[in-house]
Structure formats: structure tokens, C-alpha cells
Amino acid sequence: MPDISVLMTVYNTPLPYVMEAVGSVLKQQADYEFVVVDDGSQDPQLVAYLDELALLDHVRFARCEENLGVGAAANVGLALCTSDLVSRFGADDRMPPHRLAYQIDYMRTHPEVDVLGGQMRQMGPDMREIPHESPTRFRLRPGPVADQYAIAHGTVVYRKHVVLNAGGYDPRPWRGADYRLWQTLDHAGARFALTDDILLDRRVWPGSHSYSRSTYLQTLYREWQRPHAT
Secondary structure (H helix, E strand, O other), X not given: OOOEEXXXXXXXXXXXXXXXXXXXXXXXXXXXXXXXXXXXXXXXXHHHXXXXXXXXXXXXXXXXXXXXXHHHHHHHHHHHOOOOEEEEEEOOOEOOOOHHHHHHHHHHHOOOOOEEXXXXXXXXXXXXXXXXXXXXXXXXXXXXXXXXXXXXXXXXXXXXXXXHHOOOOOOOOOOOHHHHHHHHHHHHOOOEEXXXXXXXXXXXXXXXXXXXXXXXXXXXXHHHHHHHOO
């Protein structure tokens, strides 16, 4: 059994973004498996690339016959994860090289923690850093975690049994499956923690899953556009 499972869902993400995301996982120096769920992508080049990726020894792969949505696709992936530590990751983002080793060590030395979040750098579509408020510094305060927007889903590692015992992700096809999960885990008494380590380079672009529901990300993208304007 690997020390940690990386869980990534994909739906019609541009192929160059997926390739960069996958490359950052494959460079990790840790004992891991890579669980990839194709949530019904229709781009033939992306589908072919994922088929090739599925042939790697440490990759576990599933394909949904239709687009189920982030929550339901994540539940499909959770069922494939063989480690109790699950590191969530976006198909358009990038992992720093130390991430998995750090998460494994932290969760081993902090058995009381069920969900660990981290900091992230905000990057433009070309993966150049957006200087405004980057890296984003999250802080946890007393009270419900989901109300604080303090845990960025793409940075987290959690204990699989805790998430499954709480019912997993809400499978309904709506945006905000991550915050719904934090609410569920809050109510179940899960214990959250945050580290000051940067665990994610998040790509900010108009087609991303969270972009349309976040005025903050839209503001960051406009800031990235200014120095790139012709």
C-alpha cells in the first residue's frame, strides 16, 4: 500500500494544462499512487493522453461514461484510493516538488489532524505568478471551517476513512462541492489544520472550475492581463 494517494479529476481541461499538472505529480519524491478520474471528457486528444497515462504502473484510472460533476467524480476516485491519506489536486494546477513528502510527514506526526490545508501561489494561465496577494495566506479561526473559505481544496490532504464515514462528497452536479464537504466534515467533528507551507500553484484562467463563482479569481485574472496586454 502506498503512503499517499493523489486524487485528480479531469473534465475537458486543456491538454497542456493537464500535462503540466501530471508532470508535477510524477516528479514527487514519495511513495504514492496517482488516481485519475476522467469525468466524461470529450476532447479526443485529452482522452488519448489519459489512456496513455492509465498504463503507468502507479496510476489507477477510471472513466465516467458521462459528466457526473466534481463531487460524484471525486467519490469514484476515492473508491480507487488504496491509501488512507488522500491528497487532492486540480488538473490545471501544479504541485511544488516537496508537497507529498511534506503531507505524509505532517499527517504521520499529527495523528489528531483529519484534514490539512496549505497555502498557494496564484498563477496566470502561463504559470507566471500574479503578484497581488500571492502567495495567498489562509488562516483558521474558531468556528465552522466552511464559513471561512480558509481551506483551499487543491492544497489538502485528508484521511480517507474520515471523509467516507461522513458520507463523502455531495454527488449532486453543482459547484462548491469542496465547501459542502467542509460543512459535512465540520458537522461530523473532523479536525482541521493549516500549514504555512506553499503546497499548490493554482492556475487562474476563465475556464477553471472555480473561476465563474469567484469574483476574487476574476479580479486576479484581470490583474494578470494588465502586464500582458498588447
